[in-house]
Amino acid sequence: MTEAIDYFFGIGSPWSFIGLDAFSELAGRYGVSIRPHVISVIEDNGGIYSRNRPEARRAYWTKDLKRWAALRGKTLNFENRGALSDPTPAGFMVIAAIEDGLDWLKLTRALQAAFWTNGDDIGRSEVRQAIAEQAGFDAARLEERAQSEAIHSVWHSNIEGAKSAGIFGLPTFRYDDELYWGQDSLPFLERHLNGEKIAV
Numbered sequence: 029m030t031e032a033i034d035y036f037f038g039i040g041s042p043w044s045f046i047g048l049d050a051f052s053e054l055a056g057r058y059g060v061s062i063r064p065h066v067i068s069v070i071e072d073n074g075g076i077y078s079r080n081r082p083e084a085r086r087a088y089w090t091k092d093l094k095r096w097a098a099l100r101g102k103t104l105n106f107e108n109r110g111a112l113s114d115p116t117p118a119g120f121m122v123i124a125a126i127e128d129g130l131d132w133l134k135l136t137r138a139l140q141a142a143f144w145t146n147g148d149d150i151g152r153s154e155v156r157q158a159i160a161e162q163a164g165f166d167a168a169r170l171e172e173r174a175q176s177e178a179i180h181s182v183w184h185s186n187i188e189g190a191k192s193a194g195i196f197g198l199p200t201f202r203y204d205d206e207l208y209w210g211q212d213s214l215p216f217l218e219r220h221l222n223g224e225k226i227a228v
Contacts, residue, residue, distance in 0.1 A: 032063045033217070034202035036150035036190050037136075039066070040124060041149070041198040042093050045140040046100050047211020051201070052133055054214060057186055058221045060203075062133075064126055065120045067198070075196035095189045096212070101119025105147045115143055117174065123182050124173035130165065138163040 033055055037044040055062050067086050069075035078089055090106065097104045098221045118139045125132040142148040150156045153171060160167035173179055190200075194207065201208040206225065208217045219226060 031087065032061045034063045034065060035199065036065045036186075036195050036202070037122055037199040038068055038115075039118045039136065039139050040081055041069075042104060043197075043211050044098075044199040045144045046093070046096050046102050046104075047132075047199060047214065048129075048137065048140065050211065050214055051199070052102060054218055054221070058195050060221065064122075064132060065190060066123050066126070066183065067186045067190045067195070068116070068189065068197045069198060070191050075198075086091060100211075103145045105145055108147060110144070112147070112149045115139075117152050117153070117169060118143070118150040118156050119176035120179050121160065121170050123179050124170050124176075125165070126181065127182060128170075128173065130170075134163055135160060135165060135170075142216035169219075 035051070037048075045051065052062065067099075069077055071077075080088055093104055122132055122136050122139065125135045138159050139150050139156060143150045144153075148155055148159065149161065157167035157171050162172055193202065195202075195209075196208050199209075199211055201213070203217060204222055204225075206220060208214070216226060
């Protein structure tokens with residue numbers, strides 16, 4: 029059995045937030061490790077940000093998010109989101125946690141819940157530091173690392189690696205060289221983990 033699942037995700041992706049716990053539980057149940065790659069949507073491969081979609085598709089996207097959030101036991105807050113900063117710097121903080129061998133899953137959960145459930149502006153340094161501190165991390169140290177050239181280099185490397193792998197949307201799971209896009213693909217990933225890969 030392959031030892032790890034590559035997990036391509038973003039802090040600002042609502043689908044990554046909705047599926048994170050289901051995915052981590054699945055990986056734990058099958059005893060496989062998670063190899064995390066924080067990235068953005070890969071537009072070069074056809075990924076489309078919600079803001080660039082036609083209104084009809086955005087309306088359905090919002091409904092679908094709410095359905096899945098309810099199914100996964102998550103709460104999404106869509107109010108006043110236009111006032112929030114770009115959450116990408118929070119992703120740099122998670123990369124710093126990954127690189128330093130810290131509990132990146134715990135930090136990811138805290139930042140995503142703050143952003144998607146509470147509507148906190150995690151694009152602001154003081155906000156994400158307060159969240160990280162409350163979650164038990166040395167927030168000042170993480171923030172310093174997050175701003176470093178080394179961490180930004182990892183970010184760019186993650187994106188280039190994802191682009192080369194044919195990834196476009198978030199989250200995407202790669203197991204045994206097979207890609208599964210979207211948290212709704214977890215049942216297919218589970219079948220693969222169980223030795224029942226569907227041939228296509």
